[in-house]
Amino acid sequence: MATSVGERTMVLQRERTPFENVNMQFDLSADRLQLDQNYRDFLKRPVRELLVNVTIKDRNGCLRSFEGYRIQHNNARGPYKGGLRYHPEVNLEEVRALASLMTWKCAVVNIPFGGGKGGISIDPSTLNEYEIQEVTRSFTRAISQFIGPQTDIPAPDVNTNAKVMGYLLDEYQRLHGFTPAVVTGKPLALGGSLGRNEATGRGVMFATREMLKANGDRIEGKSVVIQGFGNVGSHTAKYAHEMGAKVIGVSDAFAAFYDPKGLDVNKLWECQLRDGSIKNFDAQQAKISRDEILFTECDVLIPAALGEVITRGNANGVKARWVIEAANHPLTPEADLILTDKGVHVLPDIITNAGGVYVSYLEWVQNQNNFYWKEEEVNERLNDSMTSAFRNVHEVMVNENTNNPGQKFPCTYRRAAYMVAIKRVYEATKLRGL
Numbered sequence: 001m002a003t004s005v006g007e008r009t010m011v012l013q014r015e016r017t018p019f020e021n022v023n024m025q026f027d028l029s030a031d032r033l034q035l036d037q038n039y040r041d042f043l044k045r046p047v048r049e050l051l052v053n054v055t056i057k058d059r060n061g062c063l064r065s066f067e068g069y070r071i072q073h074n075n076a077r078g079p080y081k082g083g084l085r086y087h088p089e090v091n092l093e094e095v096r097a098l099a100s101l102m103t104w105k106c107a108v109v110n111i112p113f114g115g116g117k118g119g120i121s122i123d124p125s126t127l128n129e130y131e132i133q134e135v136t137r138s139f140t141r142a143i144s145q146f147i148g149p150q151t152d153i154p155a156p157d158v159n160t161n162a163k164v165m166g167y168l169l170d171e172y173q174r175l176h177g178f179t180p181a182v183v184t185g186k187p188l189a190l191g192g193s194l195g196r197n198e199a200t201g202r203g204v205m206f207a208t209r210e211m212l213k214a215n216g217d218r219i220e221g222k223s224v225v226i227q228g229f230g231n232v233g234s235h236t237a238k239y240a241h242e243m244g245a246k247v248i249g250v251s252d253a254f255a256a257f258y259d260p261k262g263l264d265v266n267k268l269w270e271c272q273l274r275d276g277s278i279k280n281f282d283a284q285q286a287k288i289s290r291d292e293i294l295f296t297e298c299d300v301l302i303p304a305a306l307g308e309v310i311t312r313g314n315a316n317g318v319k320a321r322w323v324i325e326a327a328n329h330p331l332t333p334e335a336d337l338i339l340t341d342k343g344v345h346v347l348p349d350i351i352t353n354a355g356g357v358y359v360s361y362l363e364w365v366q367n368q369n370n371f372y373w374k375e376e377e378v379n380e381r382l383n384d385s386m387t388s389a390f391r392n393v394h395e396v397m398v399n400e401n402t403n404n405p406g407q408k409f410p411c412t413y414r415r416a417a418y419m420v421a422i423k424r425v426y427e428a429t430k431l432r433g434l
């Protein structure tokens, strides 16, 4: 497949992998920047890929082995940075895609990190707490010489959380001594930052607020549907509600609820905290099928679960006017084009969900200084950073469209966000003499 594709020449010769899809997004913006081919190849390729054997003794004393990955995509602007995912569908190509997205995300919000990502191909629902801890320790030992506060800094992602980061920190410290900055998203008692747990969802709503504002609209009164009610989805629902939007639909891996009059977000939270799922939310509330959630009537649709849920096969069914990518790569490139053609505004993942890594950066800074900030200070910095990152991307998009009045395909937020990111990583790469 060609490395550079025109905006409308996406002939699907075969299913592309998630990594190829991310690289396609890269190429479409690199075309606009007229980026040199040599640099494209370098910037798309991960610097290092680790494939490790994660073996534990389970609760019955039997050995169980799993495949673990850590992809270090790019470190031109700083240490590799990115989450650690536990999911049965984790595979090399997906982790590559997620690592690459981290490079562009850190550059869009202008923090001094590169991109990386880790994952273990595992179904955590089949493991008990002891086994999760053993898996995390085994994985940490396997990658410990390749991570560190100035090298590569993991964080939580799907099915991992502060507790898991605590196990990772402890195992790393057994080998290397006191090093809180080796991981972010850890418990407060181990050097975590106030505001980190909420940061991604909070950032999603700051970015959404800014996008609506920049387009002469407002978040207050908008109907919002969210797919996924984990860390990102639940906090997004909370802040959407606090900003005056009406949350009318939510789903998780087990259930989906939709009510145009609005759902009780506090009750959803109570249920999630009690059962680890929203499935027992409200027996009186209308349930819909999990897959229907993306195609319900609403103003703002926020996929906040897994990747590639909106594709060329179903994108026409989306009824929202605004699509906010809180999850990583929830749209395939074809779905992105279909929605753009329909006049839907899409806010891309690399800016939408950057609040998490932004506060991870603040956590890392606090760890290095052994000095901790108040939550208001963290939240204020997050607000400032998300607002200025969005405004910068918006300005690039408007300038592109103003300076190219005859162009067949207008510059979108995704095109502009990648342009900002690629330019920054390219500059750092070039200044290193590469």
Ligand code: NAD
Residues within 6 Å of the ligand: 156, 157, 158, 159, 160, 200, 227, 228, 229, 230, 231, 232, 233, 251, 252, 253, 254, 290, 304, 305, 306, 307, 326, 327, 328, 353, 354, 356, 357
């Ligand atoms: P999580 O494990 O806390 O939650 C995932 C949620 O998705 C759960 O509610 C789960 O039940 C739900 N889900 C799984 N399959 C589903 C399906 N088929 N339909 C509906 N819901 C389904 O994970 P998270 O940390 O909230 O991450 C969600 C997304 O956000 C991922 O794409 C992740 O990469 C991205 N992200 C997370 C962070 C972070 O700080 N945690 C930061 C940036 C991006």
